[in-house]
Structure formats: C-alpha cells, structure tokens
Amino acid sequence: MIYLLLPAYNEQEALTLLLPKIHQVMQRHQLAGQIVVVDDGSADGTAEAARAAGAHQVLAHPHNMGLAAGLRTGLGYIASVAASDDVIVIMDADNTHDPDLIPRMLQQIDAGFDVVIASRFRPGARVVGVPPIRQFLSSLGGWVYRLLVPIRGVRDYTCGYRAYRAEVIQKAVQRWGDRFITETGFAAMVDILLKLRLLDHVSMTELPFVLRYDRKPGVSKMRVGANIAASLRLALRRAAGRLD
Numbered sequence: 314m315i316y317l318l319l320p321a322y323n324e325q326e327a328l329t330l331l332l333p334k335i336h337q338v339m340q341r342h343q344l345a346g347q348i349v350v351v352d353d354g355s356a357d358g359t360a361e362a363a364r365a366a367g368a369h370q371v372l373a374h375p376h377n378m379g380l381a382a383g384l385r386t387g388l389g390y391i392a393s394v395a396a397s398d399d400v401i402v403i404m405d406a407d408n409t410h411d412p413d414l415i416p417r418m419l420q421q422i423d424a425g426f427d428v429v430i431a432s433r434f435r436p437g438a439r440v441v442g443v444p445p446i447r448q449f450l451s452s453l454g455g456w457v458y459r460l461l462v463p464i465r466g467v468r469d470y471t472c473g474y475r476a477y478r479a480e481v482i483q484k485a486v487q488r489w490g491d492r493f494i495t496e497t498g499f500a501a502m503v504d505i506l507l508k509l510r511l512l513d514h515v516s517m518t519e520l521p522f523v524l525r526y527d528r529k530p531g532v533s534k535m536r537v538g539a540n541i542a543a544s545l546r547l548a549l550r551r552a553a554g555r556l557d
Contacts, residue, residue: 314399315339315346315419316391316479320383321406322353325362326530331408332366338412344419349391350406351383381501385494388482397480403473407529410474414522418476421518427481428509430467431474432519442526458503461549464510466517470503474522484512500547507547 317335321328332348339346349370350363354377363371372386384403391401400422404410410431418429433440434455440448451471458470485493485508496504509515 314396315344315415316395316399316401317346317348317415318351318384318387318391318401318403319348319363319368319406320351320353320380320387320403321355321359321363322377322383323355323357323359323531324406325355325357325359327406327408328359328362328368329366330528330530331404331406331410331412332363332368335404335412335415336367338415342416344416349387351387353377353379353383379497380499381494381497381504384501384505385491388493389486392479392483392486395479395483397478397483399479401477401479401482403475403477405473407531409525409529411523411525414474414520415476417520421520422476422478425516426518427478427515428506428517429476430469430517430519431472431522432469433472433522433524434468435519435521438521439523440526441523442529443524462507462510464506464517466519467506469519470506471499472524473499473502475502481509481512481515485509488512496547503547 328350335348347369348367349372350368352360352363352371352373354374360371360373372390374382374386388401395401400419402415402418404412414431421429432438433451455468455470459468489508493508494501494504
C-alpha cells in the first residue's frame with residue numbers, strides 16, 4: 314500500500330489539477346494507494362476540493378498551523394494505520410511536483426532504500442519558473458548542509474517530494490513522539506532527514522526531477538530568507554550534536 318501525503322494550505326485550485334494526475338499514475342501502474350490531504354486551516358475550500366478530486370482521507374486543522382504541523386498530523390496518522398512494508402510519499406500540494414516520478418521512487422524502495430528524495434541537484438534535474446536568486450540560495454543552502462551534516466546519498470535536504478519506507482517513519486515516531494518534527498515552516502523537511510540519519514541502518518538515495526513552479530496556481534507561500542535561515546540554524550545545532 315502507498316500512502317500519498319499532501320499538506321495543503323489554500324490549495325483548492327492546485328488540488329483540482331494535481332489529484333487527477335496522481336490517480337492517473339496510480340491506475341496506469343496498477344498501484345494500490347490512499348491519498349491523505351491535511352487541510353491546514355484553509356479559507357478557500359481546500360478540503361472540499363480535495364474530497365471532490367478523490368482524496369481518500371482529509372485531516373483538517375481548525376486554523377493555520379504551518380507545514381510542520383501538517384507533517385506531524387499526516388505522518389502521525391499514517392504511521393498509526395500503515396503496515397511496516399507500506400510506502401509513504403510526501404508531495405507539495407501546489408502542483409509543482411510531477412507524480413510520474415512516483416513509480417521510479419517505488420522501484421528504489423523495492424531495491425532496498427528507506428528514503429528516496431526527488432532532488433534538484435542531480436544530473437538531469439531542472440527547475441522551471443523559480444527566480445534565479447532563489448535557486449542560488451537553495452544551492453548555497455544545500456552546500457552548507459552537506460558540509461555541516463553530511464548524509465550519504467543526499468544533496469537536496471529541503472525538497473518536499475520524498476518517499477519513505479513506512480517502517481522508518483514508524484520507528485522515528487516511536488523514538489521521538491511529538492518531538493519527531495520540532496522545526497517550524499519548511500525547515501521541517503531538513504529536521505526529518507537529520508532525525509532519520511540517527512536511526513540504525515537507514516539508507517537514502519535521490520532521483521533527479523523537474524520542479525515546475527510554472528504550474529503553480531497563485532503565488533508562493535514560502536518566506537525564502539526566513540526558511541533558509543531557520544534550516545541553517547538547525548544544521549548548526551545538529552552539527553554541534555544538539556537535538557533540541
């Protein structure tokens with residue numbers, strides 16, 4: 314079973330575009346799965362759009378709590394219902410991630426990897442529609458992460474498109490509980506990787522992908538500077554051996 318987790322905040326329009334594409338990929342490759350959308354206090358009908366477009370489960374926050382809270386809610390729910398050999402795929406809900414990559418991610422899980430990251434920093438990857446300054450900051454941040462907290466097989470620490478063996482997430486939830494994801498905002502994606510690297514025998518790999526910001530309805534909700542700063546502070550703490 315594959316669980317597809319999409320944390321969403323005011324993504325009504327994007328979900329009406331993305332969810333049918335996910336269903337098409339699942340049907341084409343005969344994949345059994347469930348789509349879980351976490352509606353993070355949206356004001357635009359995100360939950361209703363998700364249900365109408367075929368989400369199997371919609372978990373709703375009473376008000377906007379941020380990406381980290383959406384990940385905690387979604388991963389906590391899936392960890393409680395998934396079998397250890399199931400796979401959890403996390404995608405951004407804004408239609409910038411192409412679900413056609415999912416079958417290749419699953420092949421890497423089947424090959425023995427525990428975490429598969431859609432990477433912007435592998436040969437063949439492309440970024441479309443992202444301003445050059447933001448691309449530069451992302452590349453600079455990736456270089457700093459690799460320097461301070463290297464993880465074998467990982468170059469892209471912040472991309473939100475990943476596949477996890479469910480057993481690995483379940484072990485992390487069991488070990489850290491509510492403190493599995495302690496960072497706020499988009500630094501939560503770095504936090505997850507740095508926690509998982511502390512577990513025994515967790516192997517990670519990456520696949521190149523095309524990030525399509527030109528397909529994103531509306532404007533980005535990411536505060537780029539603040540999120541990069543938060544992620545780098547986290548990397549410095551982890552490099553110093555601190556888990557707080």
